[in-house]
Amino acid sequence: MNEFFESRSEHVAVVGGGYASAVEELTEFVLRGGKRIRPAFAWTAWLGAGGDPASDQAVPVIRACSALELVQACALIHDDIIDASITRRGFPTIHIGFADRHRNAGWSGSSARFGESAAILLGDLALCWADDMLRESGIDSDAAARVSPVWSAMRTEVLGGQLLDIEAEAGLDESVDAAMRVNRYKTAAYTVERPLHLGAVLADASPELISAYRSFGTDIGLAFQLRDDLLGVFGDPTVTGKPSGDDIREGKRTVLMATGMSRADEADPRSATLLRTSLGDADLDEDGIGRVRAALTEVGAVDDVEQRISHLTDRAMATLEAGDVEPQAASQLRHMAIAATQRTY
């Protein structure tokens, strides 16, 4: 990533003005960290499909996998505008950082507006640079041709998932199906399935292995999101790093909440009303969150989601076992899957 950012510095400098300083914010945002989960899945899939880390293809493949971090930078920066999030990875989000910069410098106009505008543009830049990084990765032209449709599908899917997410939050569809569809495309395909698919085609894997990876990835990706939904309501803030119950206050249309509402409609109308009035109530206090927790548990939504996670994880592990994956990489994928889906609250 460092190497890539350095390769852009000349063009940025040519434009001049405050561009280099703004790009510095993007660079720090990306280099500061995160779990690198998408490149890790892609790289491990490449190894699992017979990619040789000692070969001269290893560095080009690492570059191609790392380009996923730039797609993710755009997704995070733009999502933080959409969700009006204040912090990310312990630092101000990009739009908040630029709003502060505007305010501190005493510039004219709205600081919030300036911050969002700068963040829109820097997210766009990250998205453009993701393509540049993939295109300039040095993978051979056959590999590039195999990667192209996967890369294209992944981005069209994740943007679709994000769009369905804001529609769901606006109340277009509160069904479990709608929430599952968001999970499928905003999370599972984008975070696990397509990164594995990408690594597989980079190694020119067999159709059977690609198919096994994709099933495994979809199941683990869905289980990961369902676990995240549970953690968002029941998680220990000292472990998850975010206040428990914020998902409720922000009105997130999770499968957990959709299941709770659907079950309560049938069995317990008072709980159904409680869940609906609590969802999106920014002022909900700890007692209110407690009542939501109790209702979700009592109507059986928590058990239902736990069962889904178990079922998905079991099926994923069986798929991985049956697939022709190099043993060390398979073991690594199992560990990553467990880390992403296990109970930590």
Added chain:
Amino acid sequence: MNEFFESRSEHVAVVGGGYASAVEELTEFVLRGGKRIRPAFAWTAWLGAGGDPASDQAVPVIRACSALELVQACALIHDDIIDASITRRGFPTIHIGFADRHRNAGWSGSSARFGESAAILLGDLALCWADDMLRESGIDSDAAARVSPVWSAMRTEVLGGQLLDIEAEAGLDESVDAAMRVNRYKTAAYTVERPLHLGAVLADASPELISAYRSFGTDIGLAFQLRDDLLGVFGDPTVTGKPSGDDIREGKRTVLMATGMSRADEADPRSATLLRTSLGDADLDEDGIGRVRAALTEVGAVDDVEQRISHLTDRAMATLEAGDVEPQAASQLRHMAIAATQRTY
């Protein structure tokens, strides 16, 4: 473009929910029109460098050139959020259209916020699809390798130009130089120079021809923006299609205004104050605009900008004449240059 949009429909349909309907808005936005100036410059440059419209490369080249319209779709959609623009090409802007959709459906949350979020995501999608369209254009791998650095530079430059533009509007730098730098990267490089460069490398043009195209393109692109600045203050609304004086009300930091302020500072402090207080005054009436026009004329800013346009246009035409451009295409480029820079008010 139609063909390309159809090629995406399967992926969009797979995601389901409201995605297809949202993408329909993007498709209509792109297909509705605009001047197609960037693909036209790129295609004409390809012809001028010896590209044969009867060859089997013509269709792939048309696709690659057309991908510029998708970059432009993103630029317009995101710029309209940044500038809080209400209409575009006689229709509601994308973010306004989605806000209306939200309001009319009686969804929950802020309609304005929903509209901007949807527009951020659809702009991102256009940007991703621009890359897809270029990558899937069918140009051969040598051409693709030549195009890659041009494509990359163009996008890094235009995003830099947009960023400098919002910084200039925030008042970071009111110099003529800063305004010229925005014109150079937000308009000239992106609208003329790089499209010509793209067409040239598609045709594997000589370094001399590429250099001639780029000089011509930079000069014409700058002259085009300067003419646009003049039209924004002095233009006939029935010709330009936008209310005269809106650039002043919106606080656009044009070279015209920067020149006016700089000249007034030296010669006419009262006019300098008038220009500074008028710029960004959303309530400025027709009389106020009239006073700005008079001040810009009296301090010599209008003459100065007209001279810049003449100088740039003359130099561009001389460069084109001296370059080894196929005669019919050269004539076409001359006409396009005149249309973009001539006085129409």
